[in-house]
Amino acid sequence: MVESFGQRLRTLIEDRGPLCVGVDPSTTVIEQWGRRDDVEGAEFVALSVVEAAIGTAVAIKPQVAFFERFGSAGYRILERVIREARDASLIVIADAKRGDIGSSVEGYAQAWLADPSPLAVDALTAHPFLGVGALAPLVSAAQATGRGLFVLAGTSNPEGRAIQTALVDGAQSVEVAVLAAISELNANGDELGAVGAVIGATRERPAFDLARLRGPILVPGVGAQGASAQQVGRLFSDAPRASILVNVGRAILERGPDRRAIRDVARRWRDEISGALP
């Protein structure tokens, strides 16, 4: 049996801390760095961030949208980012938020969670709107290859609240239903399984005992999006400590292009978050 993604990530977090760095070559960031917003500018930002993350972060999270905006040329850069980060033993989480049904989900599994693909990563983010059950081919691929899937559960942005707090069968909220479905997928196997949740940091505690999730939790929303390390500590006080992976993007990238400045601020975030977790 291959080691589950959750176990593997936990060991790495215990060793290197809980920081994930967002690799976000957006127009804004590239222009802040004094570069032209083109495919070369995106490559420069992305590879600089990967280099700065080595030795400080446990993972990187490329936001696929910022590569896709340059079409196939942007995907070539993404492939290089994935390769260089994995060569440096960084966990790579593609923030692609995929979600579909049937053979299309099989296609996404072939793209992101299968060895021969140039886009093969350690984990992928996914949408549950078509049902967590519809993601089965991604779950199977993740479980079979020691990779992971992070399913959106409760997000930080206000526009998402109405849907995510809607009541399923008059009983539990959509976000709790998603967490419960994840927990079932992780029920048989390692202590921490292949299927994780995305839970935003700038929000209230979900009505779900996170110790029951048995999967890793990816936490966006820290830094530029408003949440502090202390908020993360309070929000996840009932989750196993090394199951929490906290992403910081803009608050780190805005220090570029000076790589030492990026690395310094990344280290500060890592230490602050590490100190705030229970």
Next chain:
Amino acid sequence: MVESFGQRLRTLIEDRGPLCVGVDPSTTVIEQWGRRDDVEGAEFVALSVVEAAIGTAVAIKPQVAFFERFGSAGYRILERVIREARDASLIVIADAKRGDIGSSVEGYAQAWLADPSPLAVDALTAHPFLGVGALAPLVSAAQATGRGLFVLAGTSNPEGRAIQTALVDGAQSVEVAVLAAISELNANGDELGAVGAVIGATRERPAFDLARLRGPILVPGVGAQGASAQQVGRLFSDAPRASILVNVGRAILERGPDRRAIRDVARRWRDEISGALP
């Protein structure tokens, strides 16, 4: 003012009928066609389907997953499919089901709904899990350039029912809330606006007056997924006739690689669906 996507699509549907052909170079289809499941096989299937759709269909819907599984090389093929289809005046709907927040949604708008991008298409499908409001940059880009956005509302697959029928504020279901949000986005402007809905064909009628949607409706689930033309006709009896675009994928593609056979079955589907719509 640029003509809205909804108006443009309606004129084309009145002229050419309601058929959208799925461009789905999945492993299964490529192997059915007697080809190897590689990037050349995918290109052969995809371009053959585009050619067969010309003169019969009003639109094509490439499922992006089936291109993404070959990484940047797959995206190069997708760019060619988009270019050839648009050169032949087919409407191109990228079935990418994107959905995110903030600058990431801006990134997706740059990728799919902006002129300079090699992936620029007529319309994109999107996930509402983070809120229809979070899709604002895609909506603005669509409205500004005469392009469209199809937001998932009620899908055909059983795994999606729990979330899509959950109750928002104890009042309306998630799918009705999504339809209502789309209807608001289309409220000021043309009779049919830029923002459409995806509503699966193999399901019951949504509790929403579709005449109020003021946007086009993309209907998957016909053919191999189980719904008949007659079902579509019943399901959308209260929608304006030329607002309905019906996708048929596998039931057409399985006739390949003989292009005449593909075209013949596509024509039959077009005529049958056209006859069944009110």
